[in-house]
Amino acid sequence: MDKTEHALRIVIADDEPIAKMDLRELLEDSGYEVVGEASDGFDAVEECRKNKPDLVLLDIKMPFLDGLSASKIIFQEKLADTIILLTAYTDPEFIESAKDCGVSGYLVKPYYEKSLIPSIELAVSRSREMKKIRAEVExxxxxxxxxxxxxxxxxxxxxxxxxxxxxxxxxxxxxxxxxxxxxxxxxxxxxxxxx
CATH class of the missing domain: 1.10.10.10 (Winged helix-like DNA-binding domain superfamily/Winged helix DNA-binding domain)
Known part of the structure; x- marks a missing residue:
């Protein structure tokens, strides 16, 4: 990431504390700013309401409110510019559901920095393009x-x-x-x- 650009503000939502900690470290080492963390979908939505991040990274399987449902709320309420799901699930029904929830990226765990960072950059770029197009249409x-x-x-x-x-x-x-x-x-x- 170009250090002269403003750092992407990110919310992480994962019910596994170690996975969340590793992801935070990887993102911060790559120059991103983690502005919030959540352990379930409800808290993810609230963190997005509070912080208005550029990007939210969500696990699909979380207690109370899953990542797909949280994604739908975040997208509909325009609480984050870009939504990426990080998950161990590759089932076609999850992927199809993600398409209907405003998700810009779907990364399968375990992910690696070499694939995560380019995927984030590409998803954010595409989301920004779509946001401009939606604004022009409106x-x-x-x-x-x-x-x-x-x-x-x-x-x-x-x-x-x-x-x-x-x-x-x-x-x-x-x-x-x-x-x-x-x-x-x-x-x-x-x-x-x-x-």
């Missing part, structure tokens, strides 16, 4: 929704006030500027008022 959806709401309000003004399309649009824009509100917000208020 922005595009928001723009489209805003456009639909503004068009509805514009149509209502045209009908109600006998204005042409340009006048209706100018009316919404004028209120937006005067009230320091987005055109979408002004349009929403116009539409609510008409109900």
């Amino acid at each position: 922005r595009a959806q928001e723009r489209l929704e805003s456009r639909v709401i503004i068009e509805k309000a514009k149509g209502l003004i045209m009908l109600r006030d006998q204005k042409n399309e340009e006048e209706a649009y100018s009316y919404i824009r004028q209120i937006s500027q005067q009230k320091h509100l987005s055109m979408r917000r002004v349009s929403e208020m116009i539409l609510v008022r008409s109900i």
